[in-house]
Amino acid sequence: MKKTMKQHSFASRLNSLALVFGITLAFASCANEEIAQNSNGKDYDVSLTTFSTGDPATRTSMESNGTFYWESGDKIWVKDDNGAWQQSSNAPTEKTAYFKFKVPGKFTKDNTYKVYYPGKNGNQDQVSIVANQSQAEPNTTAHFGTAGDCGMADAAWSNAKNGFAFTLDHKAAYLLFLPRTSNTILQGCYLTKVEVNSDNDITSTYTLNPTTGELTGTGTGKQIIVSTGGSGTYANGFPLSAATNGAYVVIKPGTHILKIRYWLKDVATGIEGTITKTLPSATYDQNKYYNITANLDVRVYDGDHYYMWDAQEQYWKGHEWSLGGSQPTLSQGLTGATTSNDYAKSNADSRYYNESFTYGADNKATHTSCKDLPNVNEMTWYVAKGEPRWDADELWTTMGRLYKGGMWFKKKANISGYNPNTAVDGNDWRTDIVSGNIGSISYTLPSAADAGNYFYLPALGAYVSGQLHNVGNVGRYWLSSAPTRYRNNAYILYFGSGILFVGATDRTTGLWAEALFE
Incomplete structure (x- = not known):
């Protein structure tokens, strides 16, 4: 760089x-x-x-x-x-x-x-x-x-x-x-x-x-x-x-x-x-x-940071594409796209999601994969007050292929009111049953004067039942929080060129889990 x-x-x-x-x-x-x-x-x-x-x-x-x-x-x-x-x-x-x-x-x-x-x-x-x-x-x-x-x-x-x-x-x-x-x-x-x-x-x-x-x-x-x-x-x-x-x-x-x-x-x-x-x-x-x-060295994402929620090991541990394993590297719909059955099926596998759950409590991640990621309250601030800006053209690579598409968010230091203990609506989403589309997307990129106040998240897609989906079109990122009433779900950030929300999805999904947030 x-x-x-x-x-x-x-x-x-x-x-x-x-x-x-x-x-x-x-x-x-x-x-x-x-x-x-x-x-x-x-x-x-x-x-x-x-x-x-x-x-x-x-x-x-x-x-x-x-x-x-x-x-x-x-x-x-x-x-x-x-x-x-x-x-x-x-x-x-x-x-x-x-x-x-x-x-x-x-x-x-x-x-x-x-x-x-x-x-x-x-x-x-x-x-x-x-x-x-x-x-x-x-x-x-x-x-x-x-x-x-x-x-x-x-x-x-x-x-x-x-x-x-x-x-x-x-x-x-x-x-x-x-x-x-x-x-x-x-x-x-x-x-x-x-x-x-x-x-x-x-x-x-x-x-x-x-x-x-x-x-x-x-x-x-x-x-x-x-x-x-x-x-x-x-x-x-x-x-x-x-x-x-x-x-x-x-x-x-x-x-x-x-x-x-x-x-x-x-x-x-x-x-x-x-x-x-x-x-x-x-x-x-x-x-x-x-x-x-x-x-001109683009951002490189290695493909080794997809996890089931709060798992101890990454989704394709032992089957990595870079080591000649069966990990699919092409998104569905592309010529040569494949599906692999070599993903975790039970809690006997260290790649399986964290099943811990207490009804009505703050269900926090405990493993290295997710525990240091933003919690659900923090993510509401990024989405609602971080002035998200879709960038259809910024290039990056993953698993040996060139892609583009992602979102710019303001860094938390530049978000007025940012609070990890209270969501943007005044509630504590870690224990309240609330979630939804709380932000709006701009298609104007950060100005030259403001560019240093933003960070970038690529649309890395997700693995669903062993198949790679929506790379370059959709970004789905795990958070460190799980809903208080739904045992098998965890909170996520979800965005694309026309969609943006904080929601929840099944913990078995292979989503990106890495400290890319600033």
């Missing part, structure tokens, strides 16, 4: 990219180079003024070898001597290392003029950092211009041939995501998009402010998604197994808490879902890029 973030300046830290991509950067000197406009070195239209740039650290896209380019369609804006906005009349028709922009209007009053590059979706000094960005191949930034890359520069008179020369100073911030995995199940997956969620705005329309030298303005967009993939080798996305699969995102500079959702797809099974990482508050400066590495 290691996450790393490093920051770099475009202008001063390009050499560090050699470490990222394992190559040597090579920049050709351009001080004496030029692009010919015609045979005699003069413009075809004398009413146009040349604004030329050639600094390789300031162009609008960057390849993995560290070389920067202007991209097809890039244009600049300059205010002329009359204060009127003028857009360059020409633009590169292909990727190029240098370019001489031709700008209409009169430029004779001053020796320097402010140049604005608002990106391909911007206008004059207005910049649009877009919420939906797209990158067709790994480790390229050709999409920067449409994503919201922008900049300003002071163009100073150079000479009659080159006109006003400028060096663009970028005003956006840039994230470089470098996901890795050692999980063999995930190594065959593809990165289909990266979703960046912030506690404040990172996408909107902003102003290139020549006074402050920054982007100014406040927007409402708190989410940016960069789609990864195009055609050919990358038709399914970026291979997660590849050594170089960097994805770039353009964001508004500032101090942000970022929640990152990496979207992965297993092409073989068609399962596509997310792995969520939350980064602490950090400042992302203009004209800098930040390497964000993440070990």
Whole structure:
């Protein structure tokens, strides 16, 4: 689960990219180079003024070898001597290392003029950092211009041939995501998009402010998604197994808490879902890029924590799938799903449920499997006041297979009134005959600012008479309490995409029993 973030300046830290991509950067000197406009070195239209740039650290896209380019369609804006906005009349028709922009209007009053590059979706000094960005191949930034890359520069008179020369100073911030995995199940997956969620705005329309030298303005967009993939080798996305699969995102500079959702797809099974990482508050400066590495190791549930209620041994002890036993590993309805008869049938088996029962009393679990789990009162607080949020996309694995689906609950420290001795309705459910649907489900995921207040429970299903049921669809978890009037039942948490309650079920059922609650 290691996450790393490093920051770099475009202008001063390009050499560090050699470490990222394992190559040597090579920049050709351009001080004496030029692009010919015609045979005699003069413009075809004398009413146009040349604004030329050639600094390789300031162009609008960057390849993995560290070389920067202007991209097809890039244009600049300059205010002329009359204060009127003028857009360059020409633009590169292909990727190029240098370019001489031709700008209409009169430029004779001053020796320097402010140049604005608002990106391909911007206008004059207005910049649009877009919420939906797209990158067709790994480790390229050709999409920067449409994503919201922008900049300003002071163009100073150079000479009659080159006109006003400028060096663009970028005003956006840039994230470089470098996901890795050692999980063999995930190594065959593809990165289909990266979703960046912030506690404040990172996408909107902003102003290139020549006074402050920054982007100014406040927007409402708190989410940016960069789609990864195009055609050919990358038709399914970026291979997660590849050594170089960097994805770039353009964001508004500032101090942000970022929640990152990496979207992965297993092409073989068609399962596509997310792995969520939350980064602490950090400042992302203009004209800098930040390497964000993440070990995408999903939550792994071993299959050894299914128990009959308060049993001394797990449901499949001696028959574990990982040891070549008969434990079914596929949920009913899937091709290859099986049923095994090798589960406990009587109290002569240590895997059998705890039969202890006293009418009218608090029937508490006593064995290691269930005694430290939340009691029924505590669970009412999680369900009613823990703001449960269904997540249909968060990925996890169990018994060698990739699944998704589960619920986020607030941690008990963040639930006002949480009390293990009294249920949310004021009763003590350990001795009262009460239970039922007491909560409601939200389908809005925790925000970036609130994500740290939640924990996740996967929909691990259950074993019923030796068959696995509803993995990925339903979560059923044992509690440490049993009803006061029903000998063969025990309390459970039950949830799915459209259902949530605290109830009771037969103690012979094989449900998950592990201290996953926080």
